[in-house]
Amino acid sequence: MVEINTIKNKLKREELYQKQKNAKAKSKRDRRTTLQKEESSNPEKKEKRLAENVPNTLENTREFDETIVEEDAEVAADEATDEFSQYFQNGLTPKILITTSKGPSASVYEFATELVDIFPNTHFVKRKPQFEMKHIIEFSKNRDFTDIMVINEDRKEPNGLTLIHLPDGPTAHFKLSSIQLSKDIEGHGRTSSHKPELILNNFNTRLGHTIGRMFTALFPHVPEFQGRQVATLHNQRDFIFFRRHRYVFKNAKRVNLQELGPRFTLKLKWLQKGTFDRKGEHEWMFKPEMETSRRRFFL
Amino acid sequence: MSSQRFYTGDEQGLVKVVTITEPVVVKPKRVRRNQPAPEAPPKPVPTVETWGIPDREKAVQMMCWDFEKKHLAVARKNGLVQLLDPKDGTVTTEFKHTLGKEGKVDNIFVGLFASSESIITCTNTGRLVVQSIADHSKATVLEVGKDICRMRVHPREHHIVATGGKEQELTLWDLKALCKDTEEETPEPSTKKGKKNSKKAPAPAPAKEMEKKAGGPEARYKSKDILANGQIFKAKNVKNDYLDLRVPVWNTDVQFLNQYDTSRIAVGTRNHQIRVYDIKSGARRPAVDAEVGEMPVVAMANGKDGSEIVFSDTVTNVYSIDTLTGAIIGQYKGFTGVATALATFIPFEDDSTAHLVTVAMDRCLRVHEMTKTRKLLHKVYLKQRMTAVVVGEYAPAEPTEDEEDGVVSNKKKRTEGEGDDENDDDLWESMGKLEDKKNKKRKLAKE
Numbered sequence: 001m002v003e004i005n006t007i008k009n010k011l012k013r014e015e016l017y018q019k020q021k022n023a024k025a026k027s028k029r030d031r032r033t034t035l036q037k038e039e040s041s042n043p044e045k046k047e048k049r050l051a052e053n054v055p056n057t058l059e060n061t062r063e064f065d066e067t068i069v070e071e072d073a074e075v076a077a078d079e080a081t082d083e084f085s086q087y088f089q090n091g092l093t094p095k096i097l098i099t100t101s102k103g104p105s106a107s108v109y110e111f112a113t114e115l116v117d118i119f120p121n122t123h124f125v126k127r128k129p130q131f132e133m134k135h136i137i138e139f140s141k142n143r144d145f146t147d148i149m150v151i152n153e154d155r156k157e158p159n160g161l162t163l164i165h166l167p168d169g170p171t172a173h174f175k176l177s178s179i180q181l182s183k184d185i186e187g188h189g190r191t192s193s194h195k196p197e198l199i200l201n202n203f204n205t206r207l208g209h210t211i212g213r214m215f216t217a218l219f220p221h222v223p224e225f226q227g228r229q230v231a232t233l234h235n236q237r238d239f240i241f242f243r244r245h246r247y248v249f250k251n252a253k254r255v256n257l258q259e260l261g262p263r264f265t266l267k268l269k270w271l272q273k274g275t276f277d278r279k280g281e282h283e284w285m286f287k288p289e290m291e292t293s294r295r296r297f298f299l
Numbered sequence: 300m301s302s303q304r305f306y307t308g309d310e311q312g313l314v315k316v317v318t319i320t321e322p323v324v325v326k327p328k329r330v331r332r333n334q335p336a337p338e339a340p341p342k343p344v345p346t347v348e349t350w351g352i353p354d355r356e357k358a359v360q361m362m363c364w365d366f367e368k369k370h371l372a373v374a375r376k377n378g379l380v381q382l383l384d385p386k387d388g389t390v391t392t393e394f395k396h397t398l399g400k401e402g403k404v405d406n407i408f409v410g411l412f413a414s415s416e417s418i419i420t421c422t423n424t425g426r427l428v429v430q431s432i433a434d435h436s437k438a439t440v441l442e443v444g445k446d447i448c449r450m451r452v453h454p455r456e457h458h459i460v461a462t463g464g465k466e467q468e469l470t471l472w473d474l475k476a477l478c479k480d481t482e483e484e485t486p487e488p489s490t491k492k493g494k495k496n497s498k499k500a501p502a503p504a505p506a507k508e509m510e511k512k513a514g515g516p517e518a519r520y521k522s523k524d525i526l527a528n529g530q531i532f533k534a535k536n537v538k539n540d541y542l543d544l545r546v547p548v549w550n551t552d553v554q555f556l557n558q559y560d561t562s563r564i565a566v567g568t569r570n571h572q573i574r575v576y577d578i579k580s581g582a583r584r585p586a587v588d589a590e591v592g593e594m595p596v597v598a599m600a601n602g603k604d605g606s607e608i609v610f611s612d613t614v615t616n617v618y619s620i621d622t623l624t625g626a627i628i629g630q631y632k633g634f635t636g637v638a639t640a641l642a643t644f645i646p647f648e649d650d651s652t653a654h655l656v657t658v659a660m661d662r663c664l665r666v667h668e669m670t671k672t673r674k675l676l677h678k679v680y681l682k683q684r685m686t687a688v689v690v691g692e693y694a695p696a697e698p699t700e701d702e703e704d705g706v707v708s709n710k711k712k713r714t715e716g717e718g719d720d721e722n723d724d725d726l727w728e729s730m731g732k733l734e735d736k737k738n739k740k741r742k743l744a745k746e
Contacts, residue, residue, distance in 0.1 A: 074349075077311070279613055
């Protein structure tokens with residue numbers, strides 16, 4: 001057997017390489033067909049193989065994080081009295097104010113319209129140049145708003161979302177990316193005014209819990225199941241994917257989904273204690289020096 | 300295995316005792332070529348003991364050792380000031396101060412100090428209370444201005460207090476003078492002097508007090524800026540900036556740099572400046588004025604013998620700065636949240652490396668070593684947003700051979716670095732106390 005890379009003649013080399021490649025593919029095909037035959041008669045073998053051959057993914061091999069919450073009485077006590085207790089304990093309905101940074105462009109208004117559609121009980125207010133954030137926060141508190149969302153933009157596209165929980169709740173700033181408005185989604189459905197159900201995936205760590213609760217506090221407590229609408233916030237590798245679907249049960253085993261509404265991705269940049277204050281204390285702040293490993297995630 | 304204890308306070312009112320043990324340093328044996336290397340002993344896990352039940356109203360705002368390091372003083376959000384037994388956290392003494400509200404903002408404690416006779420506390424409204432420990436009813440209430448951000452008591456001279464705040468320059472008060480004035484005072488409305496709201500004492504007392512105070516600085520003060528009674532030193536604002544505008548004043552933290560006298564004081568401001576004032580020179584303007592970082596200073600701690608200051612700002616940076624020049628020595632990395640409290644300590648009494656322990660809003664306690672590398676040695680997740688840390692006992696390891704003579708066991712460490720004379724004094728002082736402890740006996744090196 002000659003090493004292919006020692007052959008100087010290109011035609012010959014190519015020929016040999018193709019032969020080798022085909023031989024490899026054939027042996028793989030043969031192995032798989034015999035395996036399939038064996039497993040069709042013996043399903044246990046298949047299960048055994050699947051159980052053994054679990055591939056390593058970044059999520060499986062995630063670096064150990066001691067802040068992952070697991071049935072902790074202290075954390076539960078902390079959460080029972082945190083800034084969201086008005087929503088969780090007292091059942092306060094959320095009232096959201098959506099605004100933008102100063103001098104926004106058209107795409108920001110479009111995105112804002114979508115946001116107003118997603119969260120029930122929302123008001124959009126055009127940003128006037130004479131008011132700073134602290135004034136806006138004060139006015140909202142006076143009018144009993146529970147949350148403020150500020151859409152930031154750069155180069156005519158929305159690129160940031162700041163979520164401020166009132167009256168003195170945390171402020172979270174996210175990087176917004178991959179926005180697809182509903183009109184750009186093929187086969188998208190029409191939304192109705194029913195309150196959606198909420199799915200929050202994978203908010204494991206203590207920081208993740210805080211952010212997860214912040215998102216929960218944006219939606220009304222009791223969904224209207226008749227609307228069959230569901231909003232999902234899925235956290236994977238510190239990116240939070242937002243999707244909205246309408247589901248329909250075809251039969252006992254099968255559910256069909258139709259996508260509604262916008263898709264966007266959020267990534268937490270910083271979390272500040274208290275309402276937005278440029279000189280306020282940051283409970284968590286992303287810094288590139290924190291990215292020590294590909295398997296380390298914070299949410 | 301040597302172990303170090305830390306006491307932390309958090310916003311749920313829990314006091315946690317964290318014990319970090321250093322593993323025994325095992326000399327690696329020479330391994331033959333084909334044989335497997337021996338396994339390293341497992342790294343010891345820090346233990347955490349929690350005292351208290353979660354209750355936000357009892358959030359710990361300030362925490363410190365009392366002067367003899369027998370009790371832990373804790374100041375809480377609902378106005379409770381407690382002295383805890385460091386062994387098991389039981390409350391030995393408790394006082395209730397009133398912490399009202401100003402509009403919608405709660406008043407907070409900004410200073411706490413405990414000596415054997417009294418506890419001195421200060422709130423952000425400038426209400427300084429000297430509470431006698433023995434006699435619960437005896438409490439002297441003094442006014443040190445409004446919008447105070449930090450009050451610190453000098454570790455040696457317990458009657459000297461430094462305050463600083465929003466539009467409140469660094470001021471040094473003499474409590475003995477202030478107390479005396481309030482005792483002799485007839486009930487009159489307080490008069491405003493400049494920005495201060497100090498009580499003006501009747502005629503005979505000030506003449507006596509003026510004689511007691513240091514003569515030099517006062518003589519140079521302009522007539523409209525006379526020191527109010529009880530004040531020893533009041534700083535002056537720096538010169539106008541390059542646009543000839545007044546530089547705003549907002550001091551967020553104060554630290555005494557010198558353990559013996561009040562000669563040098565460092566101040567951190569909201570406009571990311573670190574200033575060092577030299578009282579002895581008589582100058583009212585800072586000797587060193589450095590702009591570091593871009594965000595307000597949150598907390599400060601003394602480094603080795605007053606030449607170094609470690610401070611944290613609101614964007615998770617922790618800098619170490621030289622107090623003589625104002626230059627940054629380095630930055631401590633690894634923080635994901637604001638470091639709310641810092642403390643420096645030296646595990647051994649002689650010149651071993653200083654360590655920095657910090658507690659942050661990202662719910663972790665970190666120990667860095669204060670060498671050139673500024674390496675993170677330990678990180679302990681503590682589940683709560685922490686607000687205060689106090690350095691506890693250090694128990695050195697059992698020596699394998701008798702290498703460590705002259706080291707005293709179970710000596711409670713000071714939070715700031717010390718000079719050698721101090722060590723000897725304390726060594727002699729504590730010798731008597733060691734007999735009470737039922738810990739390992741050690742030979743004391745008698746000089």
